Amino acid sequence: MSQARNPVGATETTFAIIEAIDELDGCGVTDLADHLGMPKSTVHNYLSTLEQEEYIHKEEASYQVGIKFLDIxxxxxxxxxxxxxxxxxxxxxxxxxxxxxxxxxxxxxxxxxxxxxxxxxxxxxxxxxxxxxxxxxxxxxxxxxxxxxxxxxxxxxxxxxxxxxxxxxxxxxxxxxxxxxxxxxxxxxxxxxxxxxxxxxxxxxxxxxxxxxxxxxxxxxxxxxxxxxxxxxxxxxxxxxxxxxxxxxxxx
Known part of the structure; x- marks a missing residue:
């Protein structure tokens, strides 16, 4: 499998968050931060950006993978x-x-x-x-x-x-x-x-x-x-x- 010579950490984190949301079948900020071993504040910033770009959506206190991925x-x-x-x-x-x-x-x-x-x-x-x-x-x-x-x-x-x-x-x-x-x-x-x-x-x-x-x-x-x-x-x-x-x- 090919590996990036100079992987971009923020990109890797973004996809790790998306994949974790999918794996957990939706989750809140705390559960996601615990699952990934990341600070809640950092996770929240990523989630806010992903929600803004319509790649995830929030149902009450749970974040879900967005339907935009279906189109792609x-x-x-x-x-x-x-x-x-x-x-x-x-x-x-x-x-x-x-x-x-x-x-x-x-x-x-x-x-x-x-x-x-x-x-x-x-x-x-x-x-x-x-x-x-x-x-x-x-x-x-x-x-x-x-x-x-x-x-x-x-x-x-x-x-x-x-x-x-x-x-x-x-x-x-x-x-x-x-x-x-x-x-x-x-x-x-x-x-x-x-x-x-x-x-x-x-x-x-x-x-x-x-x-x-x-x-x-x-x-x-x-x-x-x-x-x-x-x-x-x-x-x-x-x-x-x-x-x-x-x-x-x-x-x-």
């Missing part, structure tokens, strides 16, 4: 070439399978959901557009890792580690490489309750000119995601969808 995030997503191309195909995949379909990209070593589509029997999970997840603990993340340069994979692991989300999560570099070899051989990845207990996923990478642009996945409960449905039918549908996306991206 939506603008960033529109600038992703793969988003507009993949979106209709992900929607179609969800409608035809009835499951939860996701489009994810890699950003700063994390996986980021950029689009979700819900079929009639889609499972409710903790993910949403904009959420960031560990690549090694998800099917779509492993599908992406399998097609990144080895040096890039090593860099991601060095920066983010391999945190265990469940007892099934890949825990070592050697184990991960074995899994990535299998993904490259068969063309898709699986997540057998590696991020969330009870959730299984299958995912395929979006590739063009030997580059991985992202991945598409289908997620569902373990009691439904099994047998030929999970091992053959869904992977086939995914690979078909990804092939269409790749062709449309290449020739659009």
């Amino acid at each position: 995030g939506a603008s960033a997503r529109r600038r992703l070439p793969i988003y507009e191309v993949a979106k209709p195909e992900v929607n179609k995949l969800a409608e035809e399978t009835g499951e939860l379909a996701n489009l994810l990209i890699e950003d700063h070593g994390k996986g980021v959901y950029v689009h979700q589509a819900r079929g009639e029997q889609a499972v409710q999970v903790d993910s949403s557009v904009g959420a960031r997840v560990d690549l090694h603990a998800t099917a779509f993340g492993k599908a992406i890792l399998a097609h990144l340069p080895v040096s890039r994979v090593d860099d991601i692991i060095e920066h983010h580690g391999l945190p265990q989300r469940t007892e099934r999560t890949v825990g070592t570099r050697e184990e991960l490489e074995t899994v990535l070899d299998e993904i490259r051989e068969r063309g898709y990845a699986v997540d057998d309750q590696e991020r969330l207990e009870g959730l299984r996923c299958v995912a395929a990478p979006i590739l063009t000119d030997s580059r991985v642009l992202g991945a598409v996945s289908l997620s569902g409960p373990g009691n439904r995601m099994q047998g030929d449905y999970f091992e053959e039918e869904l992977p086939m549908r995914l690979l078909e969808t990804v092939n269409v996306i790749e062709l449309n991206f290449t020739y659009s």
Whole structure:
């Protein structure tokens, strides 16, 4: 991961405050100061400025992340070439399978959901557009890792580690490489309750000119995601969808 040579302390503090407000799901000045180990007066000055610029808002005594971030995030997503191309195909995949379909990209070593589509029997999970997840603990993340340069994979692991989300999560570099070899051989990845207990996923990478642009996945409960449905039918549908996306991206 790249590091700023001369980081601006005030900027780092500003984003630390914003991220803390989000992590705490809203908070007051005292709780935020305690959480960050900063003087209340300093925190209050930052909060006042952020509120003035409409990046946060105050509800009674609690500060919340402002809706302005949604506008900025939506603008960033529109600038992703793969988003507009993949979106209709992900929607179609969800409608035809009835499951939860996701489009994810890699950003700063994390996986980021950029689009979700819900079929009639889609499972409710903790993910949403904009959420960031560990690549090694998800099917779509492993599908992406399998097609990144080895040096890039090593860099991601060095920066983010391999945190265990469940007892099934890949825990070592050697184990991960074995899994990535299998993904490259068969063309898709699986997540057998590696991020969330009870959730299984299958995912395929979006590739063009030997580059991985992202991945598409289908997620569902373990009691439904099994047998030929999970091992053959869904992977086939995914690979078909990804092939269409790749062709449309290449020739659009």
